Amino acid sequence: MGLFNTKRNEIPKQKSPEFLALVSRWDNYLSKIETRFYKALEQGEKAVMENFHNSNLDIDTASTAITGIVKQVDNLIENIDDTYRNKVLPSFLEYKEQWQLKAEYRKGISLASRLHSELKDFDTIVYGKMAEEFFIHTIKKLDKDVKCTQCNASITINKEILHAQYITCNYCNTVNTFVPSDDISMESRRAIVSIAKYKVIKEHQAVERIKRKIRSFNKRKERESIIKAFEERERLELDYWTKFYTEYYKMLPEFEKDLESSVQQKMKHYFYDDRMKSLKF
Numbered sequence: 001m002g003l004f005n006t007k008r009n010e011i012p013k014q015k016s017p018e019f020l021a022l023v024s025r026w027d028n029y030l031s032k033i034e035t036r037f038y039k040a041l042e043q044g045e046k047a048v049m050e051n052f053h054n055s056n057l058d059i060d061t062a063s064t065a066i067t068g069i070v071k072q073v074d075n076l077i078e079n080i081d082d083t084y085r086n087k088v089l090p091s092f093l094e095y096k097e098q099w100q101l102k103a104e105y106r107k108g109i110s111l112a113s114r115l116h117s118e119l120k121d122f123d124t125i126v127y128g129k130m131a132e133e134f135f136i137h138t139i140k141k142l143d144k145d146v147k148c149t150q151c152n153a154s155i156t157i158n159k160e161i162l163h164a165q166y167i168t169c170n171y172c173n174t175v176n177t178f179v180p181s182d183d184i185s186m187e188s189r190r191a192i193v194s195i196a197k198y199k200v201i202k203e204h205q206a207v208e209r210i211k212r213k214i215r216s217f218n219k220r221k222e223r224e225s226i227i228k229a230f231e232e233r234e235r236l237e238l239d240y241w242t243k244f245y246t247e248y249y250k251m252l253p254e255f256e257k258d259l260e261s262s263v264q265q266k267m268k269h270y271f272y273d274d275r276m277k278s279l280k281f
């Protein structure tokens with residue numbers, strides 16, 4: 001009794017103050033990257049919106065600016081891995097073995113993965129904001145020009161949709177077909193997608209979070225947890241696509257009947273195919 005006392009056999013954790021100082025330097029570095037990331041996005045959004053307003057609401061001009069900002073911020077995120085491999089890891093290895101450093105390595109990986117996903121939100125947010133302005137502006141412009149083909153009275157178009165619509169004239173009862181010009185329709189189509197995406201960004205973030213959680217599991221050892229997480233992901237992803245298409249078809253009401261098949265198509269492409277690949281069912 002007491003010979004194999006667990007307390008005595010426990011290997012004491014290495015907690016040299018030198019090593020702890022290195023850890024806290026690594027933590028500081030990561031939190032600085034995070035601060036710089038948010039600052040860059042804040043300034044980036046301001047610059048893009050300014051560009052958008054100065055170019056007379058031209059989304060294409062602004063998207064060049066967005067590409068530049070995204071690339072720059074992407075480089076900032078890539079720095080995390082480079083810094084760890086080239087500077088942090090070599091100094092850690094003076095105190096510990098590589099296998100003991102998994103948690104430190106993961107700190108960088110998980111920050112990078114979260115920031116990458118937030119960088120995608122940046123796209124959604126700025127395109128969404130521009131698309132909303134573009135949409136309102138275009139609708140206003142159209143509104144002024146629409147006259148009844150029969151009696152030339154002004155007719156009011158539905159301001160919620162930018163699409164072919166049939167409007168009965170209040171004066172002579174003629175049914176007018178109103179079709180926005182083709183290039184407006186094309187741009188509007190894109191704007192509608194951007195607006196719908198922006199409106200359901202919270203639901204999209206929830207999907208991204210569960211995907212990250214699934215990636216963090218050990219594929220061989222944690223199959224049960226992965227199956228559970230996939231169940232949650234299915235629910236979240238269905239919620240996301242349903243809300244996305246609800247917003248989308250609000251702006252394209254004549255195609256609303258396609259809502260369910262659109263959702264099913266996306267679920268197959270983004271969820272069921274992926275589950276099959278990971279879980280074989």
Ligand SMILES: [Zn+2]
Nearest residue numbers: 148151169172
């Ligand atoms: Zn009329």
